[in-house]
Amino acid sequence: MELFFQQLINGLSLGALYALIAVGYTVVYGIVQLINFAHGEIFMIGAFGAFATWTIMGRPTGSPVATSLLFILPVMLIGGVVASVAVAVAMERFAYRPLRNAPRLAPLISAIGVSVFLQELVRLFFGRIPGMPDAKSDLAFPSISGISGASVQMGGVLIRASAIFTIGALVLCTVFLWIFVDRTKTGRAMVATSQDADTARLMGINVDRVIVSAFAVGAVLAAVAGVAQGLTVGNIGFRMGFLAGLKAFTAAVLGGIGNIYGAVVGGLVLGVAEALASNYLGTTAWKDVWAFILLILVLVFRPQGLLGAKVVDRA
Amino acid sequence: MLEVKDLVVAYGRIQAVKGISFTVEQGQVVTMLGTNGAGKSTTLRTISGLLTPVSGEIWFEGKRLDGVPPHKIVERGIAQSPEGRRLFRQMTVEENLRLGAYTRKDTAGVKEDIDRVYDMFEVLGERRNEKAGLFSGGEQQMLAIGRALMSRPKLLMLDEPSMGLSPIMTQKVMATIADLQSQGTTILLVEQNAQAALSLADRGYVLEVGRITFSDTGKALLGDDRVRKAYLGAD
Numbered sequence: 255m256e257l258f259f260q261q262l263i264n265g266l267s268l269g270a271l272y273a274l275i276a277v278g279y280t281v282v283y284g285i286v287q288l289i290n291f292a293h294g295e296i297f298m299i300g301a302f303g304a305f306a307t308w309t310i311m312g313r314p315t316g317s318p319v320a321t322s323l324l325f326i327l328p329v330m331l332i333g334g335v336v337a338s339v340a341v342a343v344a345m346e347r348f349a350y351r352p353l354r355n356a357p358r359l360a361p362l363i364s365a366i367g368v369s370v371f372l373q374e375l376v377r378l379f380f381g382r383i384p385g386m387p388d389a390k391s392d393l394a395f396p397s398i399s400g401i402s403g404a405s406v407q408m409g410g411v412l413i414r415a416s417a418i419f420t421i422g423a424l425v426l427c428t429v430f431l432w433i434f435v436d437r438t439k440t441g442r443a444m445v446a447t448s449q450d451a452d453t454a455r456l457m458g459i460n461v462d463r464v465i466v467s468a469f470a471v472g473a474v475l476a477a478v479a480g481v482a483q484g485l486t487v488g489n490i491g492f493r494m495g496f497l498a499g500l501k502a503f504t505a506a507v508l509g510g511i512g513n514i515y516g517a518v519v520g521g522l523v524l525g526v527a528e529a530l531a532s533n534y535l536g537t538t539a540w541k542d543v544w545a546f547i548l549l550i551l552v553l554v555f556r557p558q559g560l561l562g563a564k565v566v567d568r569a
Numbered sequence: 570m571l572e573v574k575d576l577v578v579a580y581g582r583i584q585a586v587k588g589i590s591f592t593v594e595q596g597q598v599v600t601m602l603g604t605n606g607a608g609k610s611t612t613l614r615t616i617s618g619l620l621t622p623v624s625g626e627i628w629f630e631g632k633r634l635d636g637v638p639p640h641k642i643v644e645r646g647i648a649q650s651p652e653g654r655r656l657f658r659q660m661t662v663e664e665n666l667r668l669g670a671y672t673r674k675d676t677a678g679v680k681e682d683i684d685r686v687y688d689m690f691e692v693l694g695e696r697r698n699e700k701a702g703l704f705s706g707g708e709q710q711m712l713a714i715g716r717a718l719m720s721r722p723k724l725l726m727l728d729e730p731s732m733g734l735s736p737i738m739t740q741k742v743m744a745t746i747a748d749l750q751s752q753g754t755t756i757l758l759v760e761q762n763a764q765a766a767l768s769l770a771d772r773g774y775v776l777e778v779g780r781i782t783f784s785d786t787g788k789a790l791l792g793d794d795r796v797r798k799a800y801l802g803a804d
């Protein structure tokens with residue numbers, strides 16, 4: 255039983271990470287019907303942005319605990335968010351917007367190009383930025399005292415501080431997202447655009463701006479996920495976005511692509527399923543297999559996802 | 570107020586509007602008649618900026634309108650209630666009306682105007698928190714008109730507001746348009762229901778496969794034999 259709860263916690267932490275990234279796929283899809291396959295790289299850029307911020311600040315690590323927690327981490331998060339949002343907005347502007355009216359395959363190919371471009375950019379040029387280490391191989395992510403490596407024991411179940419950070423970040427982000435979508439003018443414009451873009455235009459909504467917001471919102475959450483990943487795993491690398499992105503995309507489809515809360519649920523379900531399956535059904539070497547088997551099963555038996563995809567309503 | 574000059578609009582290589590010119594003066598109701606596929610919706614969508622003309626010009630209050638993005642056109646004072654109503658069906662009545670006021674910043678005025686729409690259409694006020702998709706066709710049309718009014722447009726464009734409605738509902742919609750007209754609203758009305766639409770109109774245009782074939786006062790068109798034959802089923 256302890257083992258079960260241990261895997262459940264591990265799964266929720268992993269799932270929270272997937273969920274944070276998955277929101278970006280789903281928000282963009284809901285509005286432009288585009289699978290932004292370069293979104294995994296936005297997550298990677300977030301981690302590198304946080305890393306760079308920490309380096310610029312003179313690599314403050316460890317003690318005293320109070321400063322590190324209250325000061326370093328938020329600043330790193332801001333750095334990561336700024337990097338991710340900037341790249342995501344540029345990506346929309348230069349790689350997708352020119353293809354808005356092109357055949358559906360064109361933006362998909364563009365996405366793959368952007369993905370490779372961003373990976374190579376970090377691999378080849380991150381080290382050329384003054385003060386930054388070479389990123390051709392993995393970099394050790396700064397260990398923040400009180401989070402990295404720390405943990406609490408609860409009745410035989412080990413809860414790592416990084417897991418609490420990740421799950422807490424997801425909860426906070428989901429609440430903010432809900433307020434944003436439900437209460438702000440830009441949020442309402444996003445919902446209207448996802449339901450019917452032309453009619454949204456007739457309401458006076460600047461749809462181009464809404465699309466940029468969608469990319470930006472997804473990038474904010476992806477950057478938070480990038481930091482969470484760094485804290486959890488302890489290192490980051492230019493390739494980290496590939497698998498995480500694919501898993502998060504699976505989570506988005508699982509929850510119902512286009513549905514924000516579906517992405518959150520899909521991420522958590524996928525993380526837990528992965529943790530439990532690799533524990534009970536085989537070695538951890540198989541854990542990626544379970545995720546994609548789940549994806550195939552969902553696509554075959556419930557293509558609209560767990561919570562249902564956005565229903566396009568035209569009169 | 571609105572002047573359309575030699576407007577040509579195409580979908581790919583197929584021209585849907587083949588060089589039409591017409592004007593709408595302040596305070597007028599102008600009706601555009603035409604059978605299916607004549608190019609009426611294409612014309613309205615082009616005025617709203619959803620389509621870009623191949624050639625020709627659109628002027629509104631002395632300024633060029635073609636090439637201006639749709640959201641700026643709403644800000645300039647043109648609202649459209651599109652064909653098929655196109656409500657945000659999964660949003661409530663009130664949310665739909667608020668989106669109609671998207672370009673406005675005067676919160677108090679928006680609240681007032683929402684109440685005004687509720688006064689005009691009581692059902693909408695009584696069921697303001699219900700999803701728009703749950704309403705009958707006629708009620709949805711009222712909401713679509715109300716939503717378009719929320720931006721306080723100088724020019725209101727209505728694309729086939731009587732489409733799919735029962736004769737009684739059609740009458741109600743036409744009465745609403747007559748009310749708006751008496752309040753001085755400038756309206757460009759696209760209709761297939763010729764009798765009602767022409768009797769309201771200060772001016773009417775008949776569009777046939779992308780070209781304007783008749784234009785005159787509403788009354789004169791109602792009395793014109795050729796128009797009667799083609800659009801009023803008279804012989």
Ligand SMILES: Nc1ncnc2c1ncn2[C@@H]1O[C@H](COP(=O)(O)OP(=O)(O)OP(=O)(O)O)[C@@H](O)[C@H]1O
Nearest residue numbers: 580585603604605606607608609610611612652761
């Ligand atoms: N999205 C589109 N792509 C290609 N052709 C189109 C498109 N929309 C309309 N058309 C064509 O353009 C022509 C004019 O269409 P439009 O919708 O403007 O007619 P309409 O007068 O509004 O007709 P209706 O009374 O049926 O609404 C038609 O021949 C139609 O088939």
Ligand SMILES: [Mg+2]
Nearest residue numbers: 609610611652
């Ligand atoms: Mg039409």
